[in-house]
Amino acid sequence: MQKILVARPIFPDVIERLKQYFDVDWNQGDVLPADELTRRIADKDGALTAGDPIGAAVLAAAPRLRVVSNMAVGYNNFDMAAFNASNVLGTNTPDVLNESTADFGWALMMAAARRIAESEHWLRAGQWQKWTYDGFLGSDLHGSTLGVIGMGRIGQALARRAKGFNMQVIYHNRSRVAPEIEADLNAQYVSKQDLLRRADHVVLVLPYTKENHHTIGAAELAMMKPTATLTNIARGGIVDDAALVEALRSKTIAAAGLDVFEGEPDLNPDLLSVPNIVLTPHIASATEATRRAMANLAADNLIAALGEGPRAGQPPNPINPEVIGKARS
Numbered sequence: 001m002q003k004i005l006v007a008r009p010i011f012p013d014v015i016e017r018l019k020q021y022f023d024v025d026w027n028q029g030d031v032l033p034a035d036e037l038t039r040r041i042a043d044k045d046g047a048l049t050a051g052d053p054i055g056a057a058v059l060a061a062a063p064r065l066r067v068v069s070n071m072a073v074g075y076n077n078f079d080m081a082a083f084n085a086s087n088v089l090g091t092n093t094p095d096v097l098n099e100s101t102a103d104f105g106w107a108l109m110m111a112a113a114r115r116i117a118e119s120e121h122w123l124r125a126g127q128w129q130k131w132t133y134d135g136f137l138g139s140d141l142h143g144s145t146l147g148v149i150g151m152g153r154i155g156q157a158l159a160r161r162a163k164g165f166n167m168q169v170i171y172h173n174r175s176r177v178a179p180e181i182e183a184d185l186n187a188q189y190v191s192k193q194d195l196l197r198r199a200d201h202v203v204l205v206l207p208y209t210k211e212n213h214h215t216i217g218a219a220e221l222a223m224m225k226p227t228a229t230l231t232n233i234a235r236g237g238i239v240d241d242a243a244l245v246e247a248l249r250s251k252t253i254a255a256a257g258l259d260v261f262e263g264e265p266d267l268n269p270d271l272l273s274v275p276n277i278v279l280t281p282h283i284a285s286a287t288e289a290t291r292r293a294m295a296n297l298a299a300d301n302l303i304a305a306l307g308e309g310p311r312a313g314q315p316p317n318p319i320n321p322e323v324i325g326k327a328r329s
């Protein structure tokens, strides 16, 4: 029987599925430190990860390893150059999380714009004495301009929801989406600078790459309207968190919502003392149905990539399909 490592706690019934095909080493405890991950993956044919860093050293330590299946759509934890050099397949879990993640993007954006977390903390602290005409004035979503940076599948799901709020949608992306998608979403392609200057609510939905590091820093925040909000449901590192703290303190922008952070789960501690920000612990895809779908898709990828199950040899979501069938190097 082939051996696999499941590096994180996941739904036990998904582990039972995997056990039908594999000898499973399941980490049910804390995130594995690099040395333990390297030790436990060394004799495995495949692995299931969820954000665990997999680079050249880990791959070199595991000469039998043929596939690493990430339970996430983002795979910036994989060094894909090292995967390609070793002929190891990487897989991810796109699509099944689009709608839940888009819902959550709206929840964060609305919470930031309407100051929900800030006013709730104030209420819980016993500070509510009387209703006032100017208590926690926020900014409207309806009729405003939504700026989406990253118009992939989640960005499109997010933009589609803007119709119900009668919002104008502008977007920036590596490349323009097809004209029929633009027409369906009523979305206009603009430069990043134009988007930052015009949008009332900016949402980040782009993958993390070296090129996207600090896509939003001090200069970009300075271009935004003082009434604008910024929401990040993409990846930490896309926003310069220190620059964001400064921009929120100085009211360069009105408010922000962050679900992802540079160096998470460690946070820039200054974020915690800024009132006009909503902070959540990377839960945009966290609904029962969606996390189950992600876990099952990650298992499907692993089972098929290791030549088992109904799709043997044809994993649904290969990131680097060119290595399929090549000998491990």
Ligand code: DGY
Pocket: 051, 071, 072, 073, 074, 075, 097, 234, 285
């Ligand atoms: C993803 O799928 O990339 C989400 O951010 C969960 O990690």
